[in-house]
Amino acid sequence: MADAAENSTGAKDVQPIRQSEIFNAADADVVIRSCDNVEFRLHKKNLEFLSGGFPPADTETNPNEIVRLSESGETLEVLFQFMYPQRFPSLDNMKIDPLIELAETAEKYEIFALIHICELHLRSFMRQHPREILRFAAKYDHRELVKELAPILVPYLPLSELADLLPAHLYKPWSLYRAHWMKEAILTIANSHPHNCYERTDKTIIGNL
Template identity: 50%
Template sequence: MADINEVKVVRTSDIFNAADADVVIRSSDNLEFRLHKRNLEFTSGAFPPAETPVHSNETIQLTESAATLEILFQFVYPRQFPSLERLDFDSVMLLAEAGQKYEIFGLMNACQFQLRKFKHKHPDRILEFAAQHNHGDLVTQLVPILLHMPLTKLVKILPSHMYIPWSLYRESWLVQVMKSAAVLVPSHDCFPKEKTSAWSFFRKNLHDEIISDYLDILPGDSWDKLAAKYAHRQCCTSVIKAWRAELERIRDSMPPIELPSS
C-alpha cells in the first residue's frame, strides 16, 4: 500500500524551463512548464493564465497530460511547429480537444488537418468532435463515409444548420439507390426468365438485404450477407458486384455537400 505521506515527484519540462518565466503550469502527471504569459496572450484565445494575474511563484494545475501539453505549448512560441504525423488517433484527439479548450489556433488547424487521415477508421468520433466545434470543412469530409448513418442518430450529433443539408443530401443519394435498383439488376445467365420463381427469389433477396436495409449499403454489411447466399453462382455474384460498383460510382460522383458556417 502506498504511503499516504509520499510526496509526488514534480519534474520540469526540458523544453519549457525559462528562467524568466512568469507562468508555471503543471500537467496532470506532474510535469511543470515554465512559460511566458505574453506568448499565451498573443497565441491563445482562452488560456486561463493569459486572462488572470499570475505571480511567478504561482502554479496553474491543468487536467491534460505532459505528453499533450508538451506539444500544445510548442504552438504558442514563434518557432517551427512540431509534426503530428507519427501520433496515433487518440493522441491527436486529445490534442484537438486541448487546442479547442484553450483556443490555440495554430494547433486547432493542425489537428483538423491530421484528423482527416483517420476519417475512414474513426468517422463517428471525428464527426462528433467536428460537429461540437462547428468545423464544417471536417464534417464535409465525412459525409460520403457516413451517408448510411440513421437520421435518428445523426440528429443527436449535428446542429440543425448541418443536420438539414446532410439529411437532404442523404435523401438525394437514396433516390439514386432506388433508381439503380430498377435498372441495374437485369435477368442473367442462371435466371434467364425474369418471371421464373428462381429469378423472383433472387430479386426478393436483393430487395430484402439491400433495398430494405439501405442504411448498410456503404459499409458493406448487407452486400456481404447477400453475396454469401449466392457465392456458388458466379453470374449472381457478378450482378451484385456490378450494382455495388455502380452505387459507389454514384456516391463518388455526387457534388460535395454545402454546409453553412452557422
C-alpha cells in the same frame, strides 16, 4: 509535494512532479502543471498573444501559484510548442486518440494555428476512424470535415445516431444528402435488377433507415 492518485486497490499511487525539458525558462512568469504532474515554466506574453483562451499577460498572479490544467503533459508539451516563435513539431506519427485530444485542447485554448494543423491531420484518419472525427467535427462546428465525412458514413450510419450528435444546421443538410443518396442507391439497384428490384431494395436500402 507530489500529487497522489487512488488505484483500483484503494492505495495511493504517488505521481512525482516532472519538469518539462522543453519549457523550463529561468525567467518564466507562470508555471503550469498538467494532470499527470508535468510542470511547464512559461511566459505569459506568449500565452496571451498566440491564443485566445489564456488570461492577458498583465493579469496579476501570485508568483508562487501553480496553474493546474486538466490535460496531459504529452498534450500540453505539443500545444505550447505552437505558442513560441520556433519551428512547429511534426504531428505525422501521432495516433488518432492523442490527435483528437490535442485538437480539442487547441479548440479549448483557441490556438488557431494548431486548430488548422490538427484539422488537416484528422483527414488522414477519415477512413479508419470516421465516427470519432465526426463527433469532434460536430462538437466544434468543423463543417468542411462533416461534409467530407458524409459520403463515408451515410451508407451505414442511421439518422437516429445523429439526432443528438449533429446540431440542427448540420443535421438538416446531412439528412437531405442521405435522402439523395438513398434515391440514387434505389435507382442503381432497380436498373441492375429490374425484375426483383423491390425485394432487393427492401432488404438492402429500406432496412437501413
